[in-house]
Amino acid sequence: MNNFIKIKNLYKIFGNNCTEALNSVKTGISKEELLEKTNCVLGLNDINLNIPKGKIHVIMGLSGSGKSTLIRHLNRLIEPTFGEITIDGVNVLELNNKELLEYRQKNMSMVFQKFALFPHKTILENISYGLMVQNISEEIYQEKSQFWLKRVGLEGYDNYYPNQLSGGMQQRVGLARALATDAEILLMDEAFSALDPLIRSEMQDVLIDLQLELKKTIVFITHDLDEALKIGERISILRDGSIVQDDNPQKIILNPSDNYVSDFIKDINRSRVIKAKSIMTNFVSIKKENVPIIDSEMVLEEVLQEITKTKNYYVLVKNKKDKIIGKITLNQLLTGIQRPRKEIEKYA
Amino acid sequence: MEWLTKFPEMDRNGLREFKKTVDNAFTSFSRNYGEGIENFFDPLLSFLVGFEKLFLNTPWPITIFVILFICWLASRSIIIIAGTLLSFLLIGYFGMWEDTMSTLAIILVATLLCIFIGIPIGIAMARSNKVQALILPILDVMQTIPSFVYLIPVVMLLGIGKVPGLIAVCIYAIPPIVRLTNLGIRLVDKDVLEAAESFGANYWQKLFGVQIPLALPTIFAGVNQTIMMALAMVVIASMIGVQGLGLPVLRAISNQYLALGLMNGLAIVVLAIIFDRVTQRIGKRMQRYKSD
Numbered sequence: 256m257n258n259f260i261k262i263k264n265l266y267k268i269f270g271n272n273c274t275e276a277l278n279s280v281k282t283g284i285s286k287e288e289l290l291e292k293t294n295c296v297l298g299l300n301d302i303n304l305n306i307p308k309g310k311i312h313v314i315m316g317l318s319g320s321g322k323s324t325l326i327r328h329l330n331r332l333i334e335p336t337f338g339e340i341t342i343d344g345v346n347v348l349e350l351n352n353k354e355l356l357e358y359r360q361k362n363m364s365m366v367f368q369k370f371a372l373f374p375h376k377t378i379l380e381n382i383s384y385g386l387m388v389q390n391i392s393e394e395i396y397q398e399k400s401q402f403w404l405k406r407v408g409l410e411g412y413d414n415y416y417p418n419q420l421s422g423g424m425q426q427r428v429g430l431a432r433a434l435a436t437d438a439e440i441l442l443m444d445e446a447f448s449a450l451d452p453l454i455r456s457e458m459q460d461v462l463i464d465l466q467l468e469l470k471k472t473i474v475f476i477t478h479d480l481d482e483a484l485k486i487g488e489r490i491s492i493l494r495d496g497s498i499v500q501d502d503n504p505q506k507i508i509l510n511p512s513d514n515y516v517s518d519f520i521k522d523i524n525r526s527r528v529i530k531a532k533s534i535m536t537n538f539v540s541i542k543k544e545n546v547p548i549i550d551s552e553m554v555l556e557e558v559l560q561e562i563t564k565t566k567n568y569y570v571l572v573k574n575k576k577d578k579i580i581g582k583i584t585l586n587q588l589l590t591g592i593q594r595p596r597k598e599i600e601k602y603a
Numbered sequence: 604m605e606w607l608t609k610f611p612e613m614d615r616n617g618l619r620e621f622k623k624t625v626d627n628a629f630t631s632f633s634r635n636y637g638e639g640i641e642n643f644f645d646p647l648l649s650f651l652v653g654f655e656k657l658f659l660n661t662p663w664p665i666t667i668f669v670i671l672f673i674c675w676l677a678s679r680s681i682i683i684i685a686g687t688l689l690s691f692l693l694i695g696y697f698g699m700w701e702d703t704m705s706t707l708a709i710i711l712v713a714t715l716l717c718i719f720i721g722i723p724i725g726i727a728m729a730r731s732n733k734v735q736a737l738i739l740p741i742l743d744v745m746q747t748i749p750s751f752v753y754l755i756p757v758v759m760l761l762g763i764g765k766v767p768g769l770i771a772v773c774i775y776a777i778p779p780i781v782r783l784t785n786l787g788i789r790l791v792d793k794d795v796l797e798a799a800e801s802f803g804a805n806y807w808q809k810l811f812g813v814q815i816p817l818a819l820p821t822i823f824a825g826v827n828q829t830i831m832m833a834l835a836m837v838v839i840a841s842m843i844g845v846q847g848l849g850l851p852v853l854r855a856i857s858n859q860y861l862a863l864g865l866m867n868g869l870a871i872v873v874l875a876i877i878f879d880r881v882t883q884r885i886g887k888r889m890q891r892y893k894s895d
Contacts, residue, residue, distance in 0.1 A: 330801055360803030371798035375816045375892050385802040388812075416892040436802070 259308035259472055260329065260440070265338030266302075267324055267496075270295035277337055286495050298324045300496040302338070306489075308439075309470040313487030315477055315519070321496040322476045326442050329474065330363050331355060342440070360389045364433035368445035370425045372417040378428055379404060379413040385436035396435075403431040407461065423454035427461070434465070443475045447482065459485055480519055484508075484528050492516055505533040509591075526556040526592045534591040535572045535581030548573050551580065555591055562588060633760045644766045651712045651765055655846070658704035666704070667691050674877070678884035683877075690873045699848065699870050706837055706847035706874065709765070713772045713833045718826060721777045725784025725822075726810070735785065742778040750775055750839050758843055768845030772836045779828035787821030788814045823886040830878045834871055848874075 268276050273295035280289060286297045299321050306312045316322045327333040328340060331347060340347045342362070350358055364385055372381050379400050380387075386396035404410060407427040417425055426446060433441055447455045463486055466473065477483050483490050484504050491501040492515070500512040508529055511517040532551035542548065547561045548571045562570050568585035613621070658666065667688065674687050694703050728735040754771055761767040791814050799813045815822070841849030848867045855864030 332797060332800060356803040356805055358803070359801060363801075365798070365801040367794060367798055369794050371792070371794040373795060373798070373813060373817075384799070388799075388802055388804045388808050418893060432802075442801075 258305045259343060260304075260306035260474070261339075261341040262302050262304040262306075262328075263339040263341075264301055264303065265299055265325075265328065265340065266336045267298035267321075267328065267333065268295050268336045269298050274336070297496050299328070299335070302496075302498060304491060304498065304501065306472065306474060308343075308472050310488045311466060311473040311475055311486050313475045313477060313483040313490045314493060315480065315483045315490055316493035317478055319495075320493040322478075322493050323444055324496075325493065326365075326444055326474055326476050329440070329442060330359050330365065360385065360436065362438050363440035363442055364436050364438040365442040365444065366426070366429045366433045366446040368448050370417070370422075370429045370449070372425055372428055372432070374417055377414050377416060378409065378420070381417065381428055382431045382435050384432060385438075389436075399435055400431075403435045406434075406465075407431045421454075422450050423458060426450060426458060430458075430461070430465075434469070439472055441471045441473045443473060445476050445478070448477065448479065455482070462486060480523055484523070492519065504528075505530060509533060521594075525594065526559065527554055529555050529591055531555070531558050531572050531583060532581070534587050535583045536587070537580065538571070538582040540571060540579050540582070542579070543571065546571055548579065549583075551575075555588060558583060558588055559592075629756065629759060637760050641761055641766075644761070644770075647712075647716075647769065648764075648766050651708065651769060654712055655705055655708040658708050659701060663695060663700060674881050677881045679888070680880075680884060683880050683884065686880075687877050690877060694870050694873065697866055697870075699851075699867060702846070702848045702851060702867065703870055703874070705845075706834075706849070706871070709769060709772065709837070709840070709845060709847060710830065710833050710874075710878075713769055713776060714826070714830050716769070716773050717777045717780050717829045717833070720773075721780035721825070721829070722784050722822065725781045725825075726788060726815075728781070728785040729788035729814075738781070742781060745774055746778045750836065754839070754843055763844040765845055768840040768843050771843065772833050772840050772845075775836045776829045776833040779832065780822070780825035783825030783828070784818065784822050787818030787825075790821065791817045820886050820890050823882065823889060827879060827882040827886065830882065831875055834875045834878070837871060 266277060266280060268280065268289075270276070270293070273293065276289060276293045276295040279293070280297060280300060284292075286300075289295055289297050302325060314322045314325060324333055328335055329342070329347070331350075335348065338348075345358075347358070373384065376384070379397075382400040382403055383396045386399060401413075404413065407430055409424060409427055409431070412420065412424070417428065420428070426449075429446070447458045450458060459482060462473075475483075475486060487504055489502070490504050490507055492499050492507070494515050500507055500516050502510075502512075507516065508520055508523070508525065511520055530551065531549055531553045534555070535551070545565060546567065546569065547565060549558055549561055551572050551574050553561075558570060562568055562583070562585055570583050571579050572581040572583060574580050612618075661669075670691065671684055671687060675684055678684075691703075694700060724738065728738050750771065753774055754767075757767045757770055761770070795817070796809065796813060799809050804812065837845070837847055838849040838852050841847060841853050848871050851863050851867040852871075854860065855867070
């Protein structure tokens with residue numbers, strides 16, 4: 256199930272009479288040149304992406320990089336100019352209108368940046384919406400919606416209207432509305448970006464908590480690196496409609512593929528993000544006296560706490576099965592926390 | 604240099620021929636099809652007459668009670684109810700009860716007709732820019748052409764009577780509801796519509812579940828305007844045989860009866876105010892979800 260969602264050679268060019276422009280794009284013309292020559296806007300440029308089942312996949316990029324465009328191709332709110340999208344073996348682009356509606360109803364649901372709740376419907380009606388359009392009997396959708404209302408912590412708000420709720424609460428409704436249909440895929444378009452930092456962090460925890468239990472395939476869009484690192488099991492970075500790096504979060508921080516990516520990560524606190532397993536050297540050993548053993552998922556800041564307690568200035572790393580798999584010396588630790596020299600020169 | 608000072612106009616014979624041709628063409632059209640068209644509107648006539656009879660034959664206390672009850676359902680406002688009661692008592696006392704009932708009947712029928720025709724047209728306009736581009740100029744013409752001008756073909760076709768009057772009122776009153784239905788639907792938040800789409804709502808589910816409910820306050824502003832314009836047409840419509848408050852006003856103009864004109868004119872104003880306040884209240888109550 257490694258290639259649950261498969262995107263192949265996906266192009267999107269906005270504008271009228273722009274099918275011709277595709278050929279120029281394929282020959283490698285830049286976004287600016289294209290706009291000048293043909294008045295067409297390049298939205299997505301040769302996207303190839305595999306998204307595994309049951310993981311949170313983050314797509315990150317600045318505004319205008321095409322991330323919202325990309326996510327809307329998955330449920331075909333936007334039609335591609337060229338390319339292939341296969342989800343669980345189904346070629347999404349070949350669905351006819353009726354099949355597409357059913358596909359949206361059953362297989363994926365979406366959470367929006369500005370919540371996009373129905374202002375004229377009550378909270379419970381909002382959560383029921385995805386089930387209601389499927390003409391499911393009222394008894395069943397009432398029960399399901401009540402369940403999700405409780406699950407996101409809004410019990411008792413059934414008959415309120417969205418604008419009577421705070422932003423954070425509204426997005427809980429948005430989340431419940433998306434989860435109520437039991438769709439396998441959850442598309443989250445900057446879902447927490449409009450919330451203030453504390454509420455955002457709280458919502459991230461809600462999502463992580465739900466994901467532990469639900470194991471949905473989540474495509475999460477954000478422009479916020481901290482958010483991407485907190486919830487993403489894999490991160491794709493978009494720039495001007497192309498993917499510049501698609502990797503796990505640790506590798507993105509340690510090996511940014513180009514300046515654009517290193518720009519992104521320049522302000523993060525490395526010691527709080529990088530994990531022990533990413534910098535350790537492989538090393539098989541038995542337990543030693545006076546040498547602390549740490550978990551491989553521990554972040555460097557905590558490793559530092561442990562390592563300073565010892566005389567030898569090194570620690571052993573164990574995996575989840577309590578087996579020792581590596582070690583970290585003080586030197587390695589410092590190199591890990593330190594920003595690469597070329598970055599320092601660049602931003603000095 | 605004559606062509607500079609005198610506009611090079613069509614010669615007189617040609618112009619006369621031109622007008623004659625148009626007139627004759629329309630006359631023969633109305634001779635051939637007038638009866639068919641009249642028959643087509645027969646159900647409308649009986650509908651209107653039925654309404655009028657209902658209003659006129661119901662004992663006045665019951666009529667007032669029903670009107671007050673409807674106003675209460677729609678507005679839930681004591682002030683509006685009290686004002687309405689007072690107005691109708693005064694109208695009756697000054698001997699305008701029957702004319703007022705006739706006017707109410709035609710306004711009601713005209714408004715219903717405008718709603719049933721206007722809202723679907725507005726929806727069609729909101730759905731397609733091409734339809735909008737086609738209909739907007741027609742609405743512009745309907746709103747700006749002097750009403751007397753379209754009275755001519757209507758009277759030629761259908762003669763003098765209630766139905767031509769009703770059609771004239773509708774032509775004048777329908778543009779606002781069409782425009783505001785179109786506008787209301789187009790103003791529905793794109794994000795919300797996208798959300799409905801992302802859950803797999805089909806066209807009708809989006810229309811009746813999201814677009815129309817959210818556009819309803821705007822649509823209702825259109826209904827309000829339509830009623831106001833229909834009332835404004837009452838006097839002109841009475842020139843082609845529509846009963847009601849317009850007729851005494853018309854008589855007052857030609858005979859310089861100041862009191863008669865004022866009384867009936869004010870009765871029209873009072874009706875307008877009641878309709879306006881009540882429909883505005885409905886519009887506001889539809890937006891309850893916006894308040895905390």
